[in-house]
Amino acid sequence: MNGKGPRIGVLVCSCWSRSDAGIDAEAIVAEVLGWDHVVHAEATDDMCGMGNATLAGDLVRRHSLDRLVLAACACCPEDQRCAACNDERAALREAVKAATELPWAHHAFVNLRDHHRLTDDGITAVAMATARMALTPDQVPPRGAREPVREALVVGAGALGRAAAVELGERGIPTHLVDKVAPAGTGSEAPKNITLHVPARVMRMDGGGGDFRITLAGLGEEVELRVGVVLIAPGLAEEDASTGVGWGLPHSSLPEPPKKVQGTFLASEDGRASAGAAAAYLGRVARGTQAVATVDDEACIGCLKCVRVCPYSAILRRPDPEFHVTIDPLLCAGCGGCASACLNWAAEQTGYTTRELEAAIVAGVGRTGALLIVCNWSAYRAMDQAAREGMLPRGLAILRVPCMARVSPHLIQLALATGADPLIMAGCSERGCHFRGRRNMLREHLGHMDDGLARSGDLKRVFVVSLGPSDKDVLATRVEEAMEERRYAREERGPLATPAREAAWTRGWPG
Ligand code: SF4
Ligand code: SF4
Known part of the structure; x- marks a missing residue:
């Protein structure tokens, strides 16, 4: 091992896209092995293959690693909508976590595709990730008592909404599918894990990402739901004036346009991809990997600058005199504004x-x-x-x-x-x-x-x-x-x- 402190392992993907791009994975490994805190590095074929989770687990145990840098493609940011990427990354992380039995598997994805034909720039990307990882806190900051509700609401039972609901249901997330009319094809028997509320309307939507409280009104009594994510599926057809169903937001089953808050997703093109993003969001909130802000009570002087810059009202003044502010992790969208406004380094952001x-x-x-x-x-x-x-x-x-x-x-x-x-x-x-x-x-x-x-x-x-x-x-x-x-x-x-x-x-x- 080089130096004291964190024990970092680096896995560099050497699949065809690397070699085709002229990136020499072995050259990156050779360079990385001399760095402080890097205990082990190796090139591995096809990083996205799930066998690499087992490999990562073996490496963690064999070399007593406590951090991993996974250098591979990351074709879009984790929070965006590509279901395949979210699935692979989330699945790999979870598998690594399970295989290593670590309470927290540290990871970083380096987009080597951003360094086309440039092994040197690939090394720079790994250097930045490794330097950053060496300073990653050992544990994810505590997230308070609130855990996300692992249920979903899909507003709109058209083709998009149904595709999203089926995807969520198949992922084991109980899903409520609501529409004010029953479009053709919904049938009487709902697929696995899906509860149909047709005809019904959303009367109220309170709370925030991870814990929305929903009031539905249908033919009978009002129904109260608690869900972690909400998908809006506006429909594919022009709005039909007689039924109120079709393009245009808000969906006709909603009382008003949904506020742009964490945990709401618009299924505008691909219902399954949106469902994947919503499921990944729930997973990140549950794992504490959502890039939420935290406040160090010791360092906070109560200037309230962070409260003023937060666009989501996620930072609250505490009534007790000892602690000045607290952040609701389920309201925090992770913009990082509070961390850059705080002059005392009291407000920080997970991962940044x-x-x-x-x-x-x-x-x-x-x-x-x-x-x-x-x-x-x-x-x-x-x-x-x-x-x-x-x-x-x-x-x-x-x-x-x-x-x-x-x-x-x-x-x-x-x-x-x-x-x-x-x-x-x-x-x-x-x-x-x-x-x-x-x-x-x-x-x-x-x-x-x-x-x-x-x-x-x-x-x-x-x-x-x-x-x-x-x-x-x-x-x-x-x-x-x-x-x-x-x-x-x-x-x-x-x-x-x-x-x-x-x-x-x-x-x-x-x-
Ligand atoms: S800006 Fe920093 S010091 Fe001021 S209240 Fe917020 S966390 Fe505390
Ligand atoms: S990161 Fe952004 S959204 Fe989260 S508490 Fe700070 S200012 Fe608010």
């Missing part, structure tokens, strides 16, 4: 703690100089497409965050002090923001930092771009331009002043 992100930035920038921070949504999709088509330049460290809201002034200054040149930050457009416009926090942070950055000349290293999910060309062009502009500036004016790496790498670094 300040220390983990600091470590990834230092590891990535130290290898490449250029850093691209992307949000987990539109910008990630645009980046993924651009990378797979070989449109991104070499030598780019890529860091994913849940939202631009998570990019705090401290992280920006750390990246610049570590030598990031350029520092490119790409998030969703305002309309596309998944967190009620919280991506604007980055603009606010930069607004406060503008003068200081302009005085030091560092502002010229900072580039911000807003993207839609299909904006791969925009992103590739902006990255190319930024890297070219900074290359020219360095040639003209000489290299940057020596980056204050050591000074920056402390918790007390001025932010």
Whole structure:
């Protein structure tokens, strides 16, 4: 073992897509084996094959690992809708957890497809994941007494709704299927794990992701339900005025448009994929792997900045004098805004703690100089497409965050002090923001930092771009331009002043 502390294992996928892309998995393994805390590394064929869960379990036991970095494709962020990806990743994680008998199997997915033909950049991605993982807390933070309700409600019993309900039922999740009329094909006998409520309407929907309280009204008495997730299936046909069924939200069985809260899903194209995403969401909440925020009572001074920035009212003032705020994990959507607003490092976010992100930035920038921070949504999709088509330049460290809201002034200054040149930050457009416009926090942070950055000349290293999910060309062009502009500036004016790496790498670094 190299060094003390965490014992990290690294598995690098070497399936055909790796070798076809010119990525040398064995070269990555050879490099990784010399790093601190990396106890074991090996290349494995077809990472998504379930045999790798057994392999991972064997490795964990044989080498007494307590963290695993799984370097493989991740074609879309975990929270998005691709059922296949969610299934494989969630299943592999669960299998690894079972095989290792660890209370918590640490993991990170590195999208090697973002480093097409670039083994070096693959090594950078693994370096960032490994540095981050070394600082991952040993245990998931406690989630309080509330556990998600493992039942689902599907609103709309048309083709989409039925497909979603069947998928959920087959996954063992008791599902309530509701519609105000009974479309053809629903039949009288409901499939396994499905309870039909037809005709019925949703009269009230309270609570939040993991624990919704639903009131249905039908022909008889009102029915009260508790479910963990809600899928809205609006239907495939034009709305029929006589029945009120068809396209257009809200679904005619809902009293008002559903609020965009965690735990609600729109089955707009593929009912089964939406059901997969909903099931994965329930699983993540149950495992505590949802990227929720937490508050360290010792560090909190009660300034309430976090309360003001939270777009989901998930942070509550506590009535007792000793503790200032508490976060409802079932309301928290995981934007990271509170973690970037808190100047005391009291508010943090599972999987995206300040220390983990600091470590990834230092590891990535130290290898490449250029850093691209992307949000987990539109910008990630645009980046993924651009990378797979070989449109991104070499030598780019890529860091994913849940939202631009998570990019705090401290992280920006750390990246610049570590030598990031350029520092490119790409998030969703305002309309596309998944967190009620919280991506604007980055603009606010930069607004406060503008003068200081302009005085030091560092502002010229900072580039911000807003993207839609299909904006791969925009992103590739902006990255190319930024890297070219900074290359020219360095040639003209000489290299940057020596980056204050050591000074920056402390918790007390001025932010
Ligand atoms: S911003 Fe930080 S210090 Fe202020 S109340 Fe929230 S958690 Fe506590
Ligand atoms: S991460 Fe976002 S949604 Fe969750 S508590 Fe913090 S500000 Fe609210």
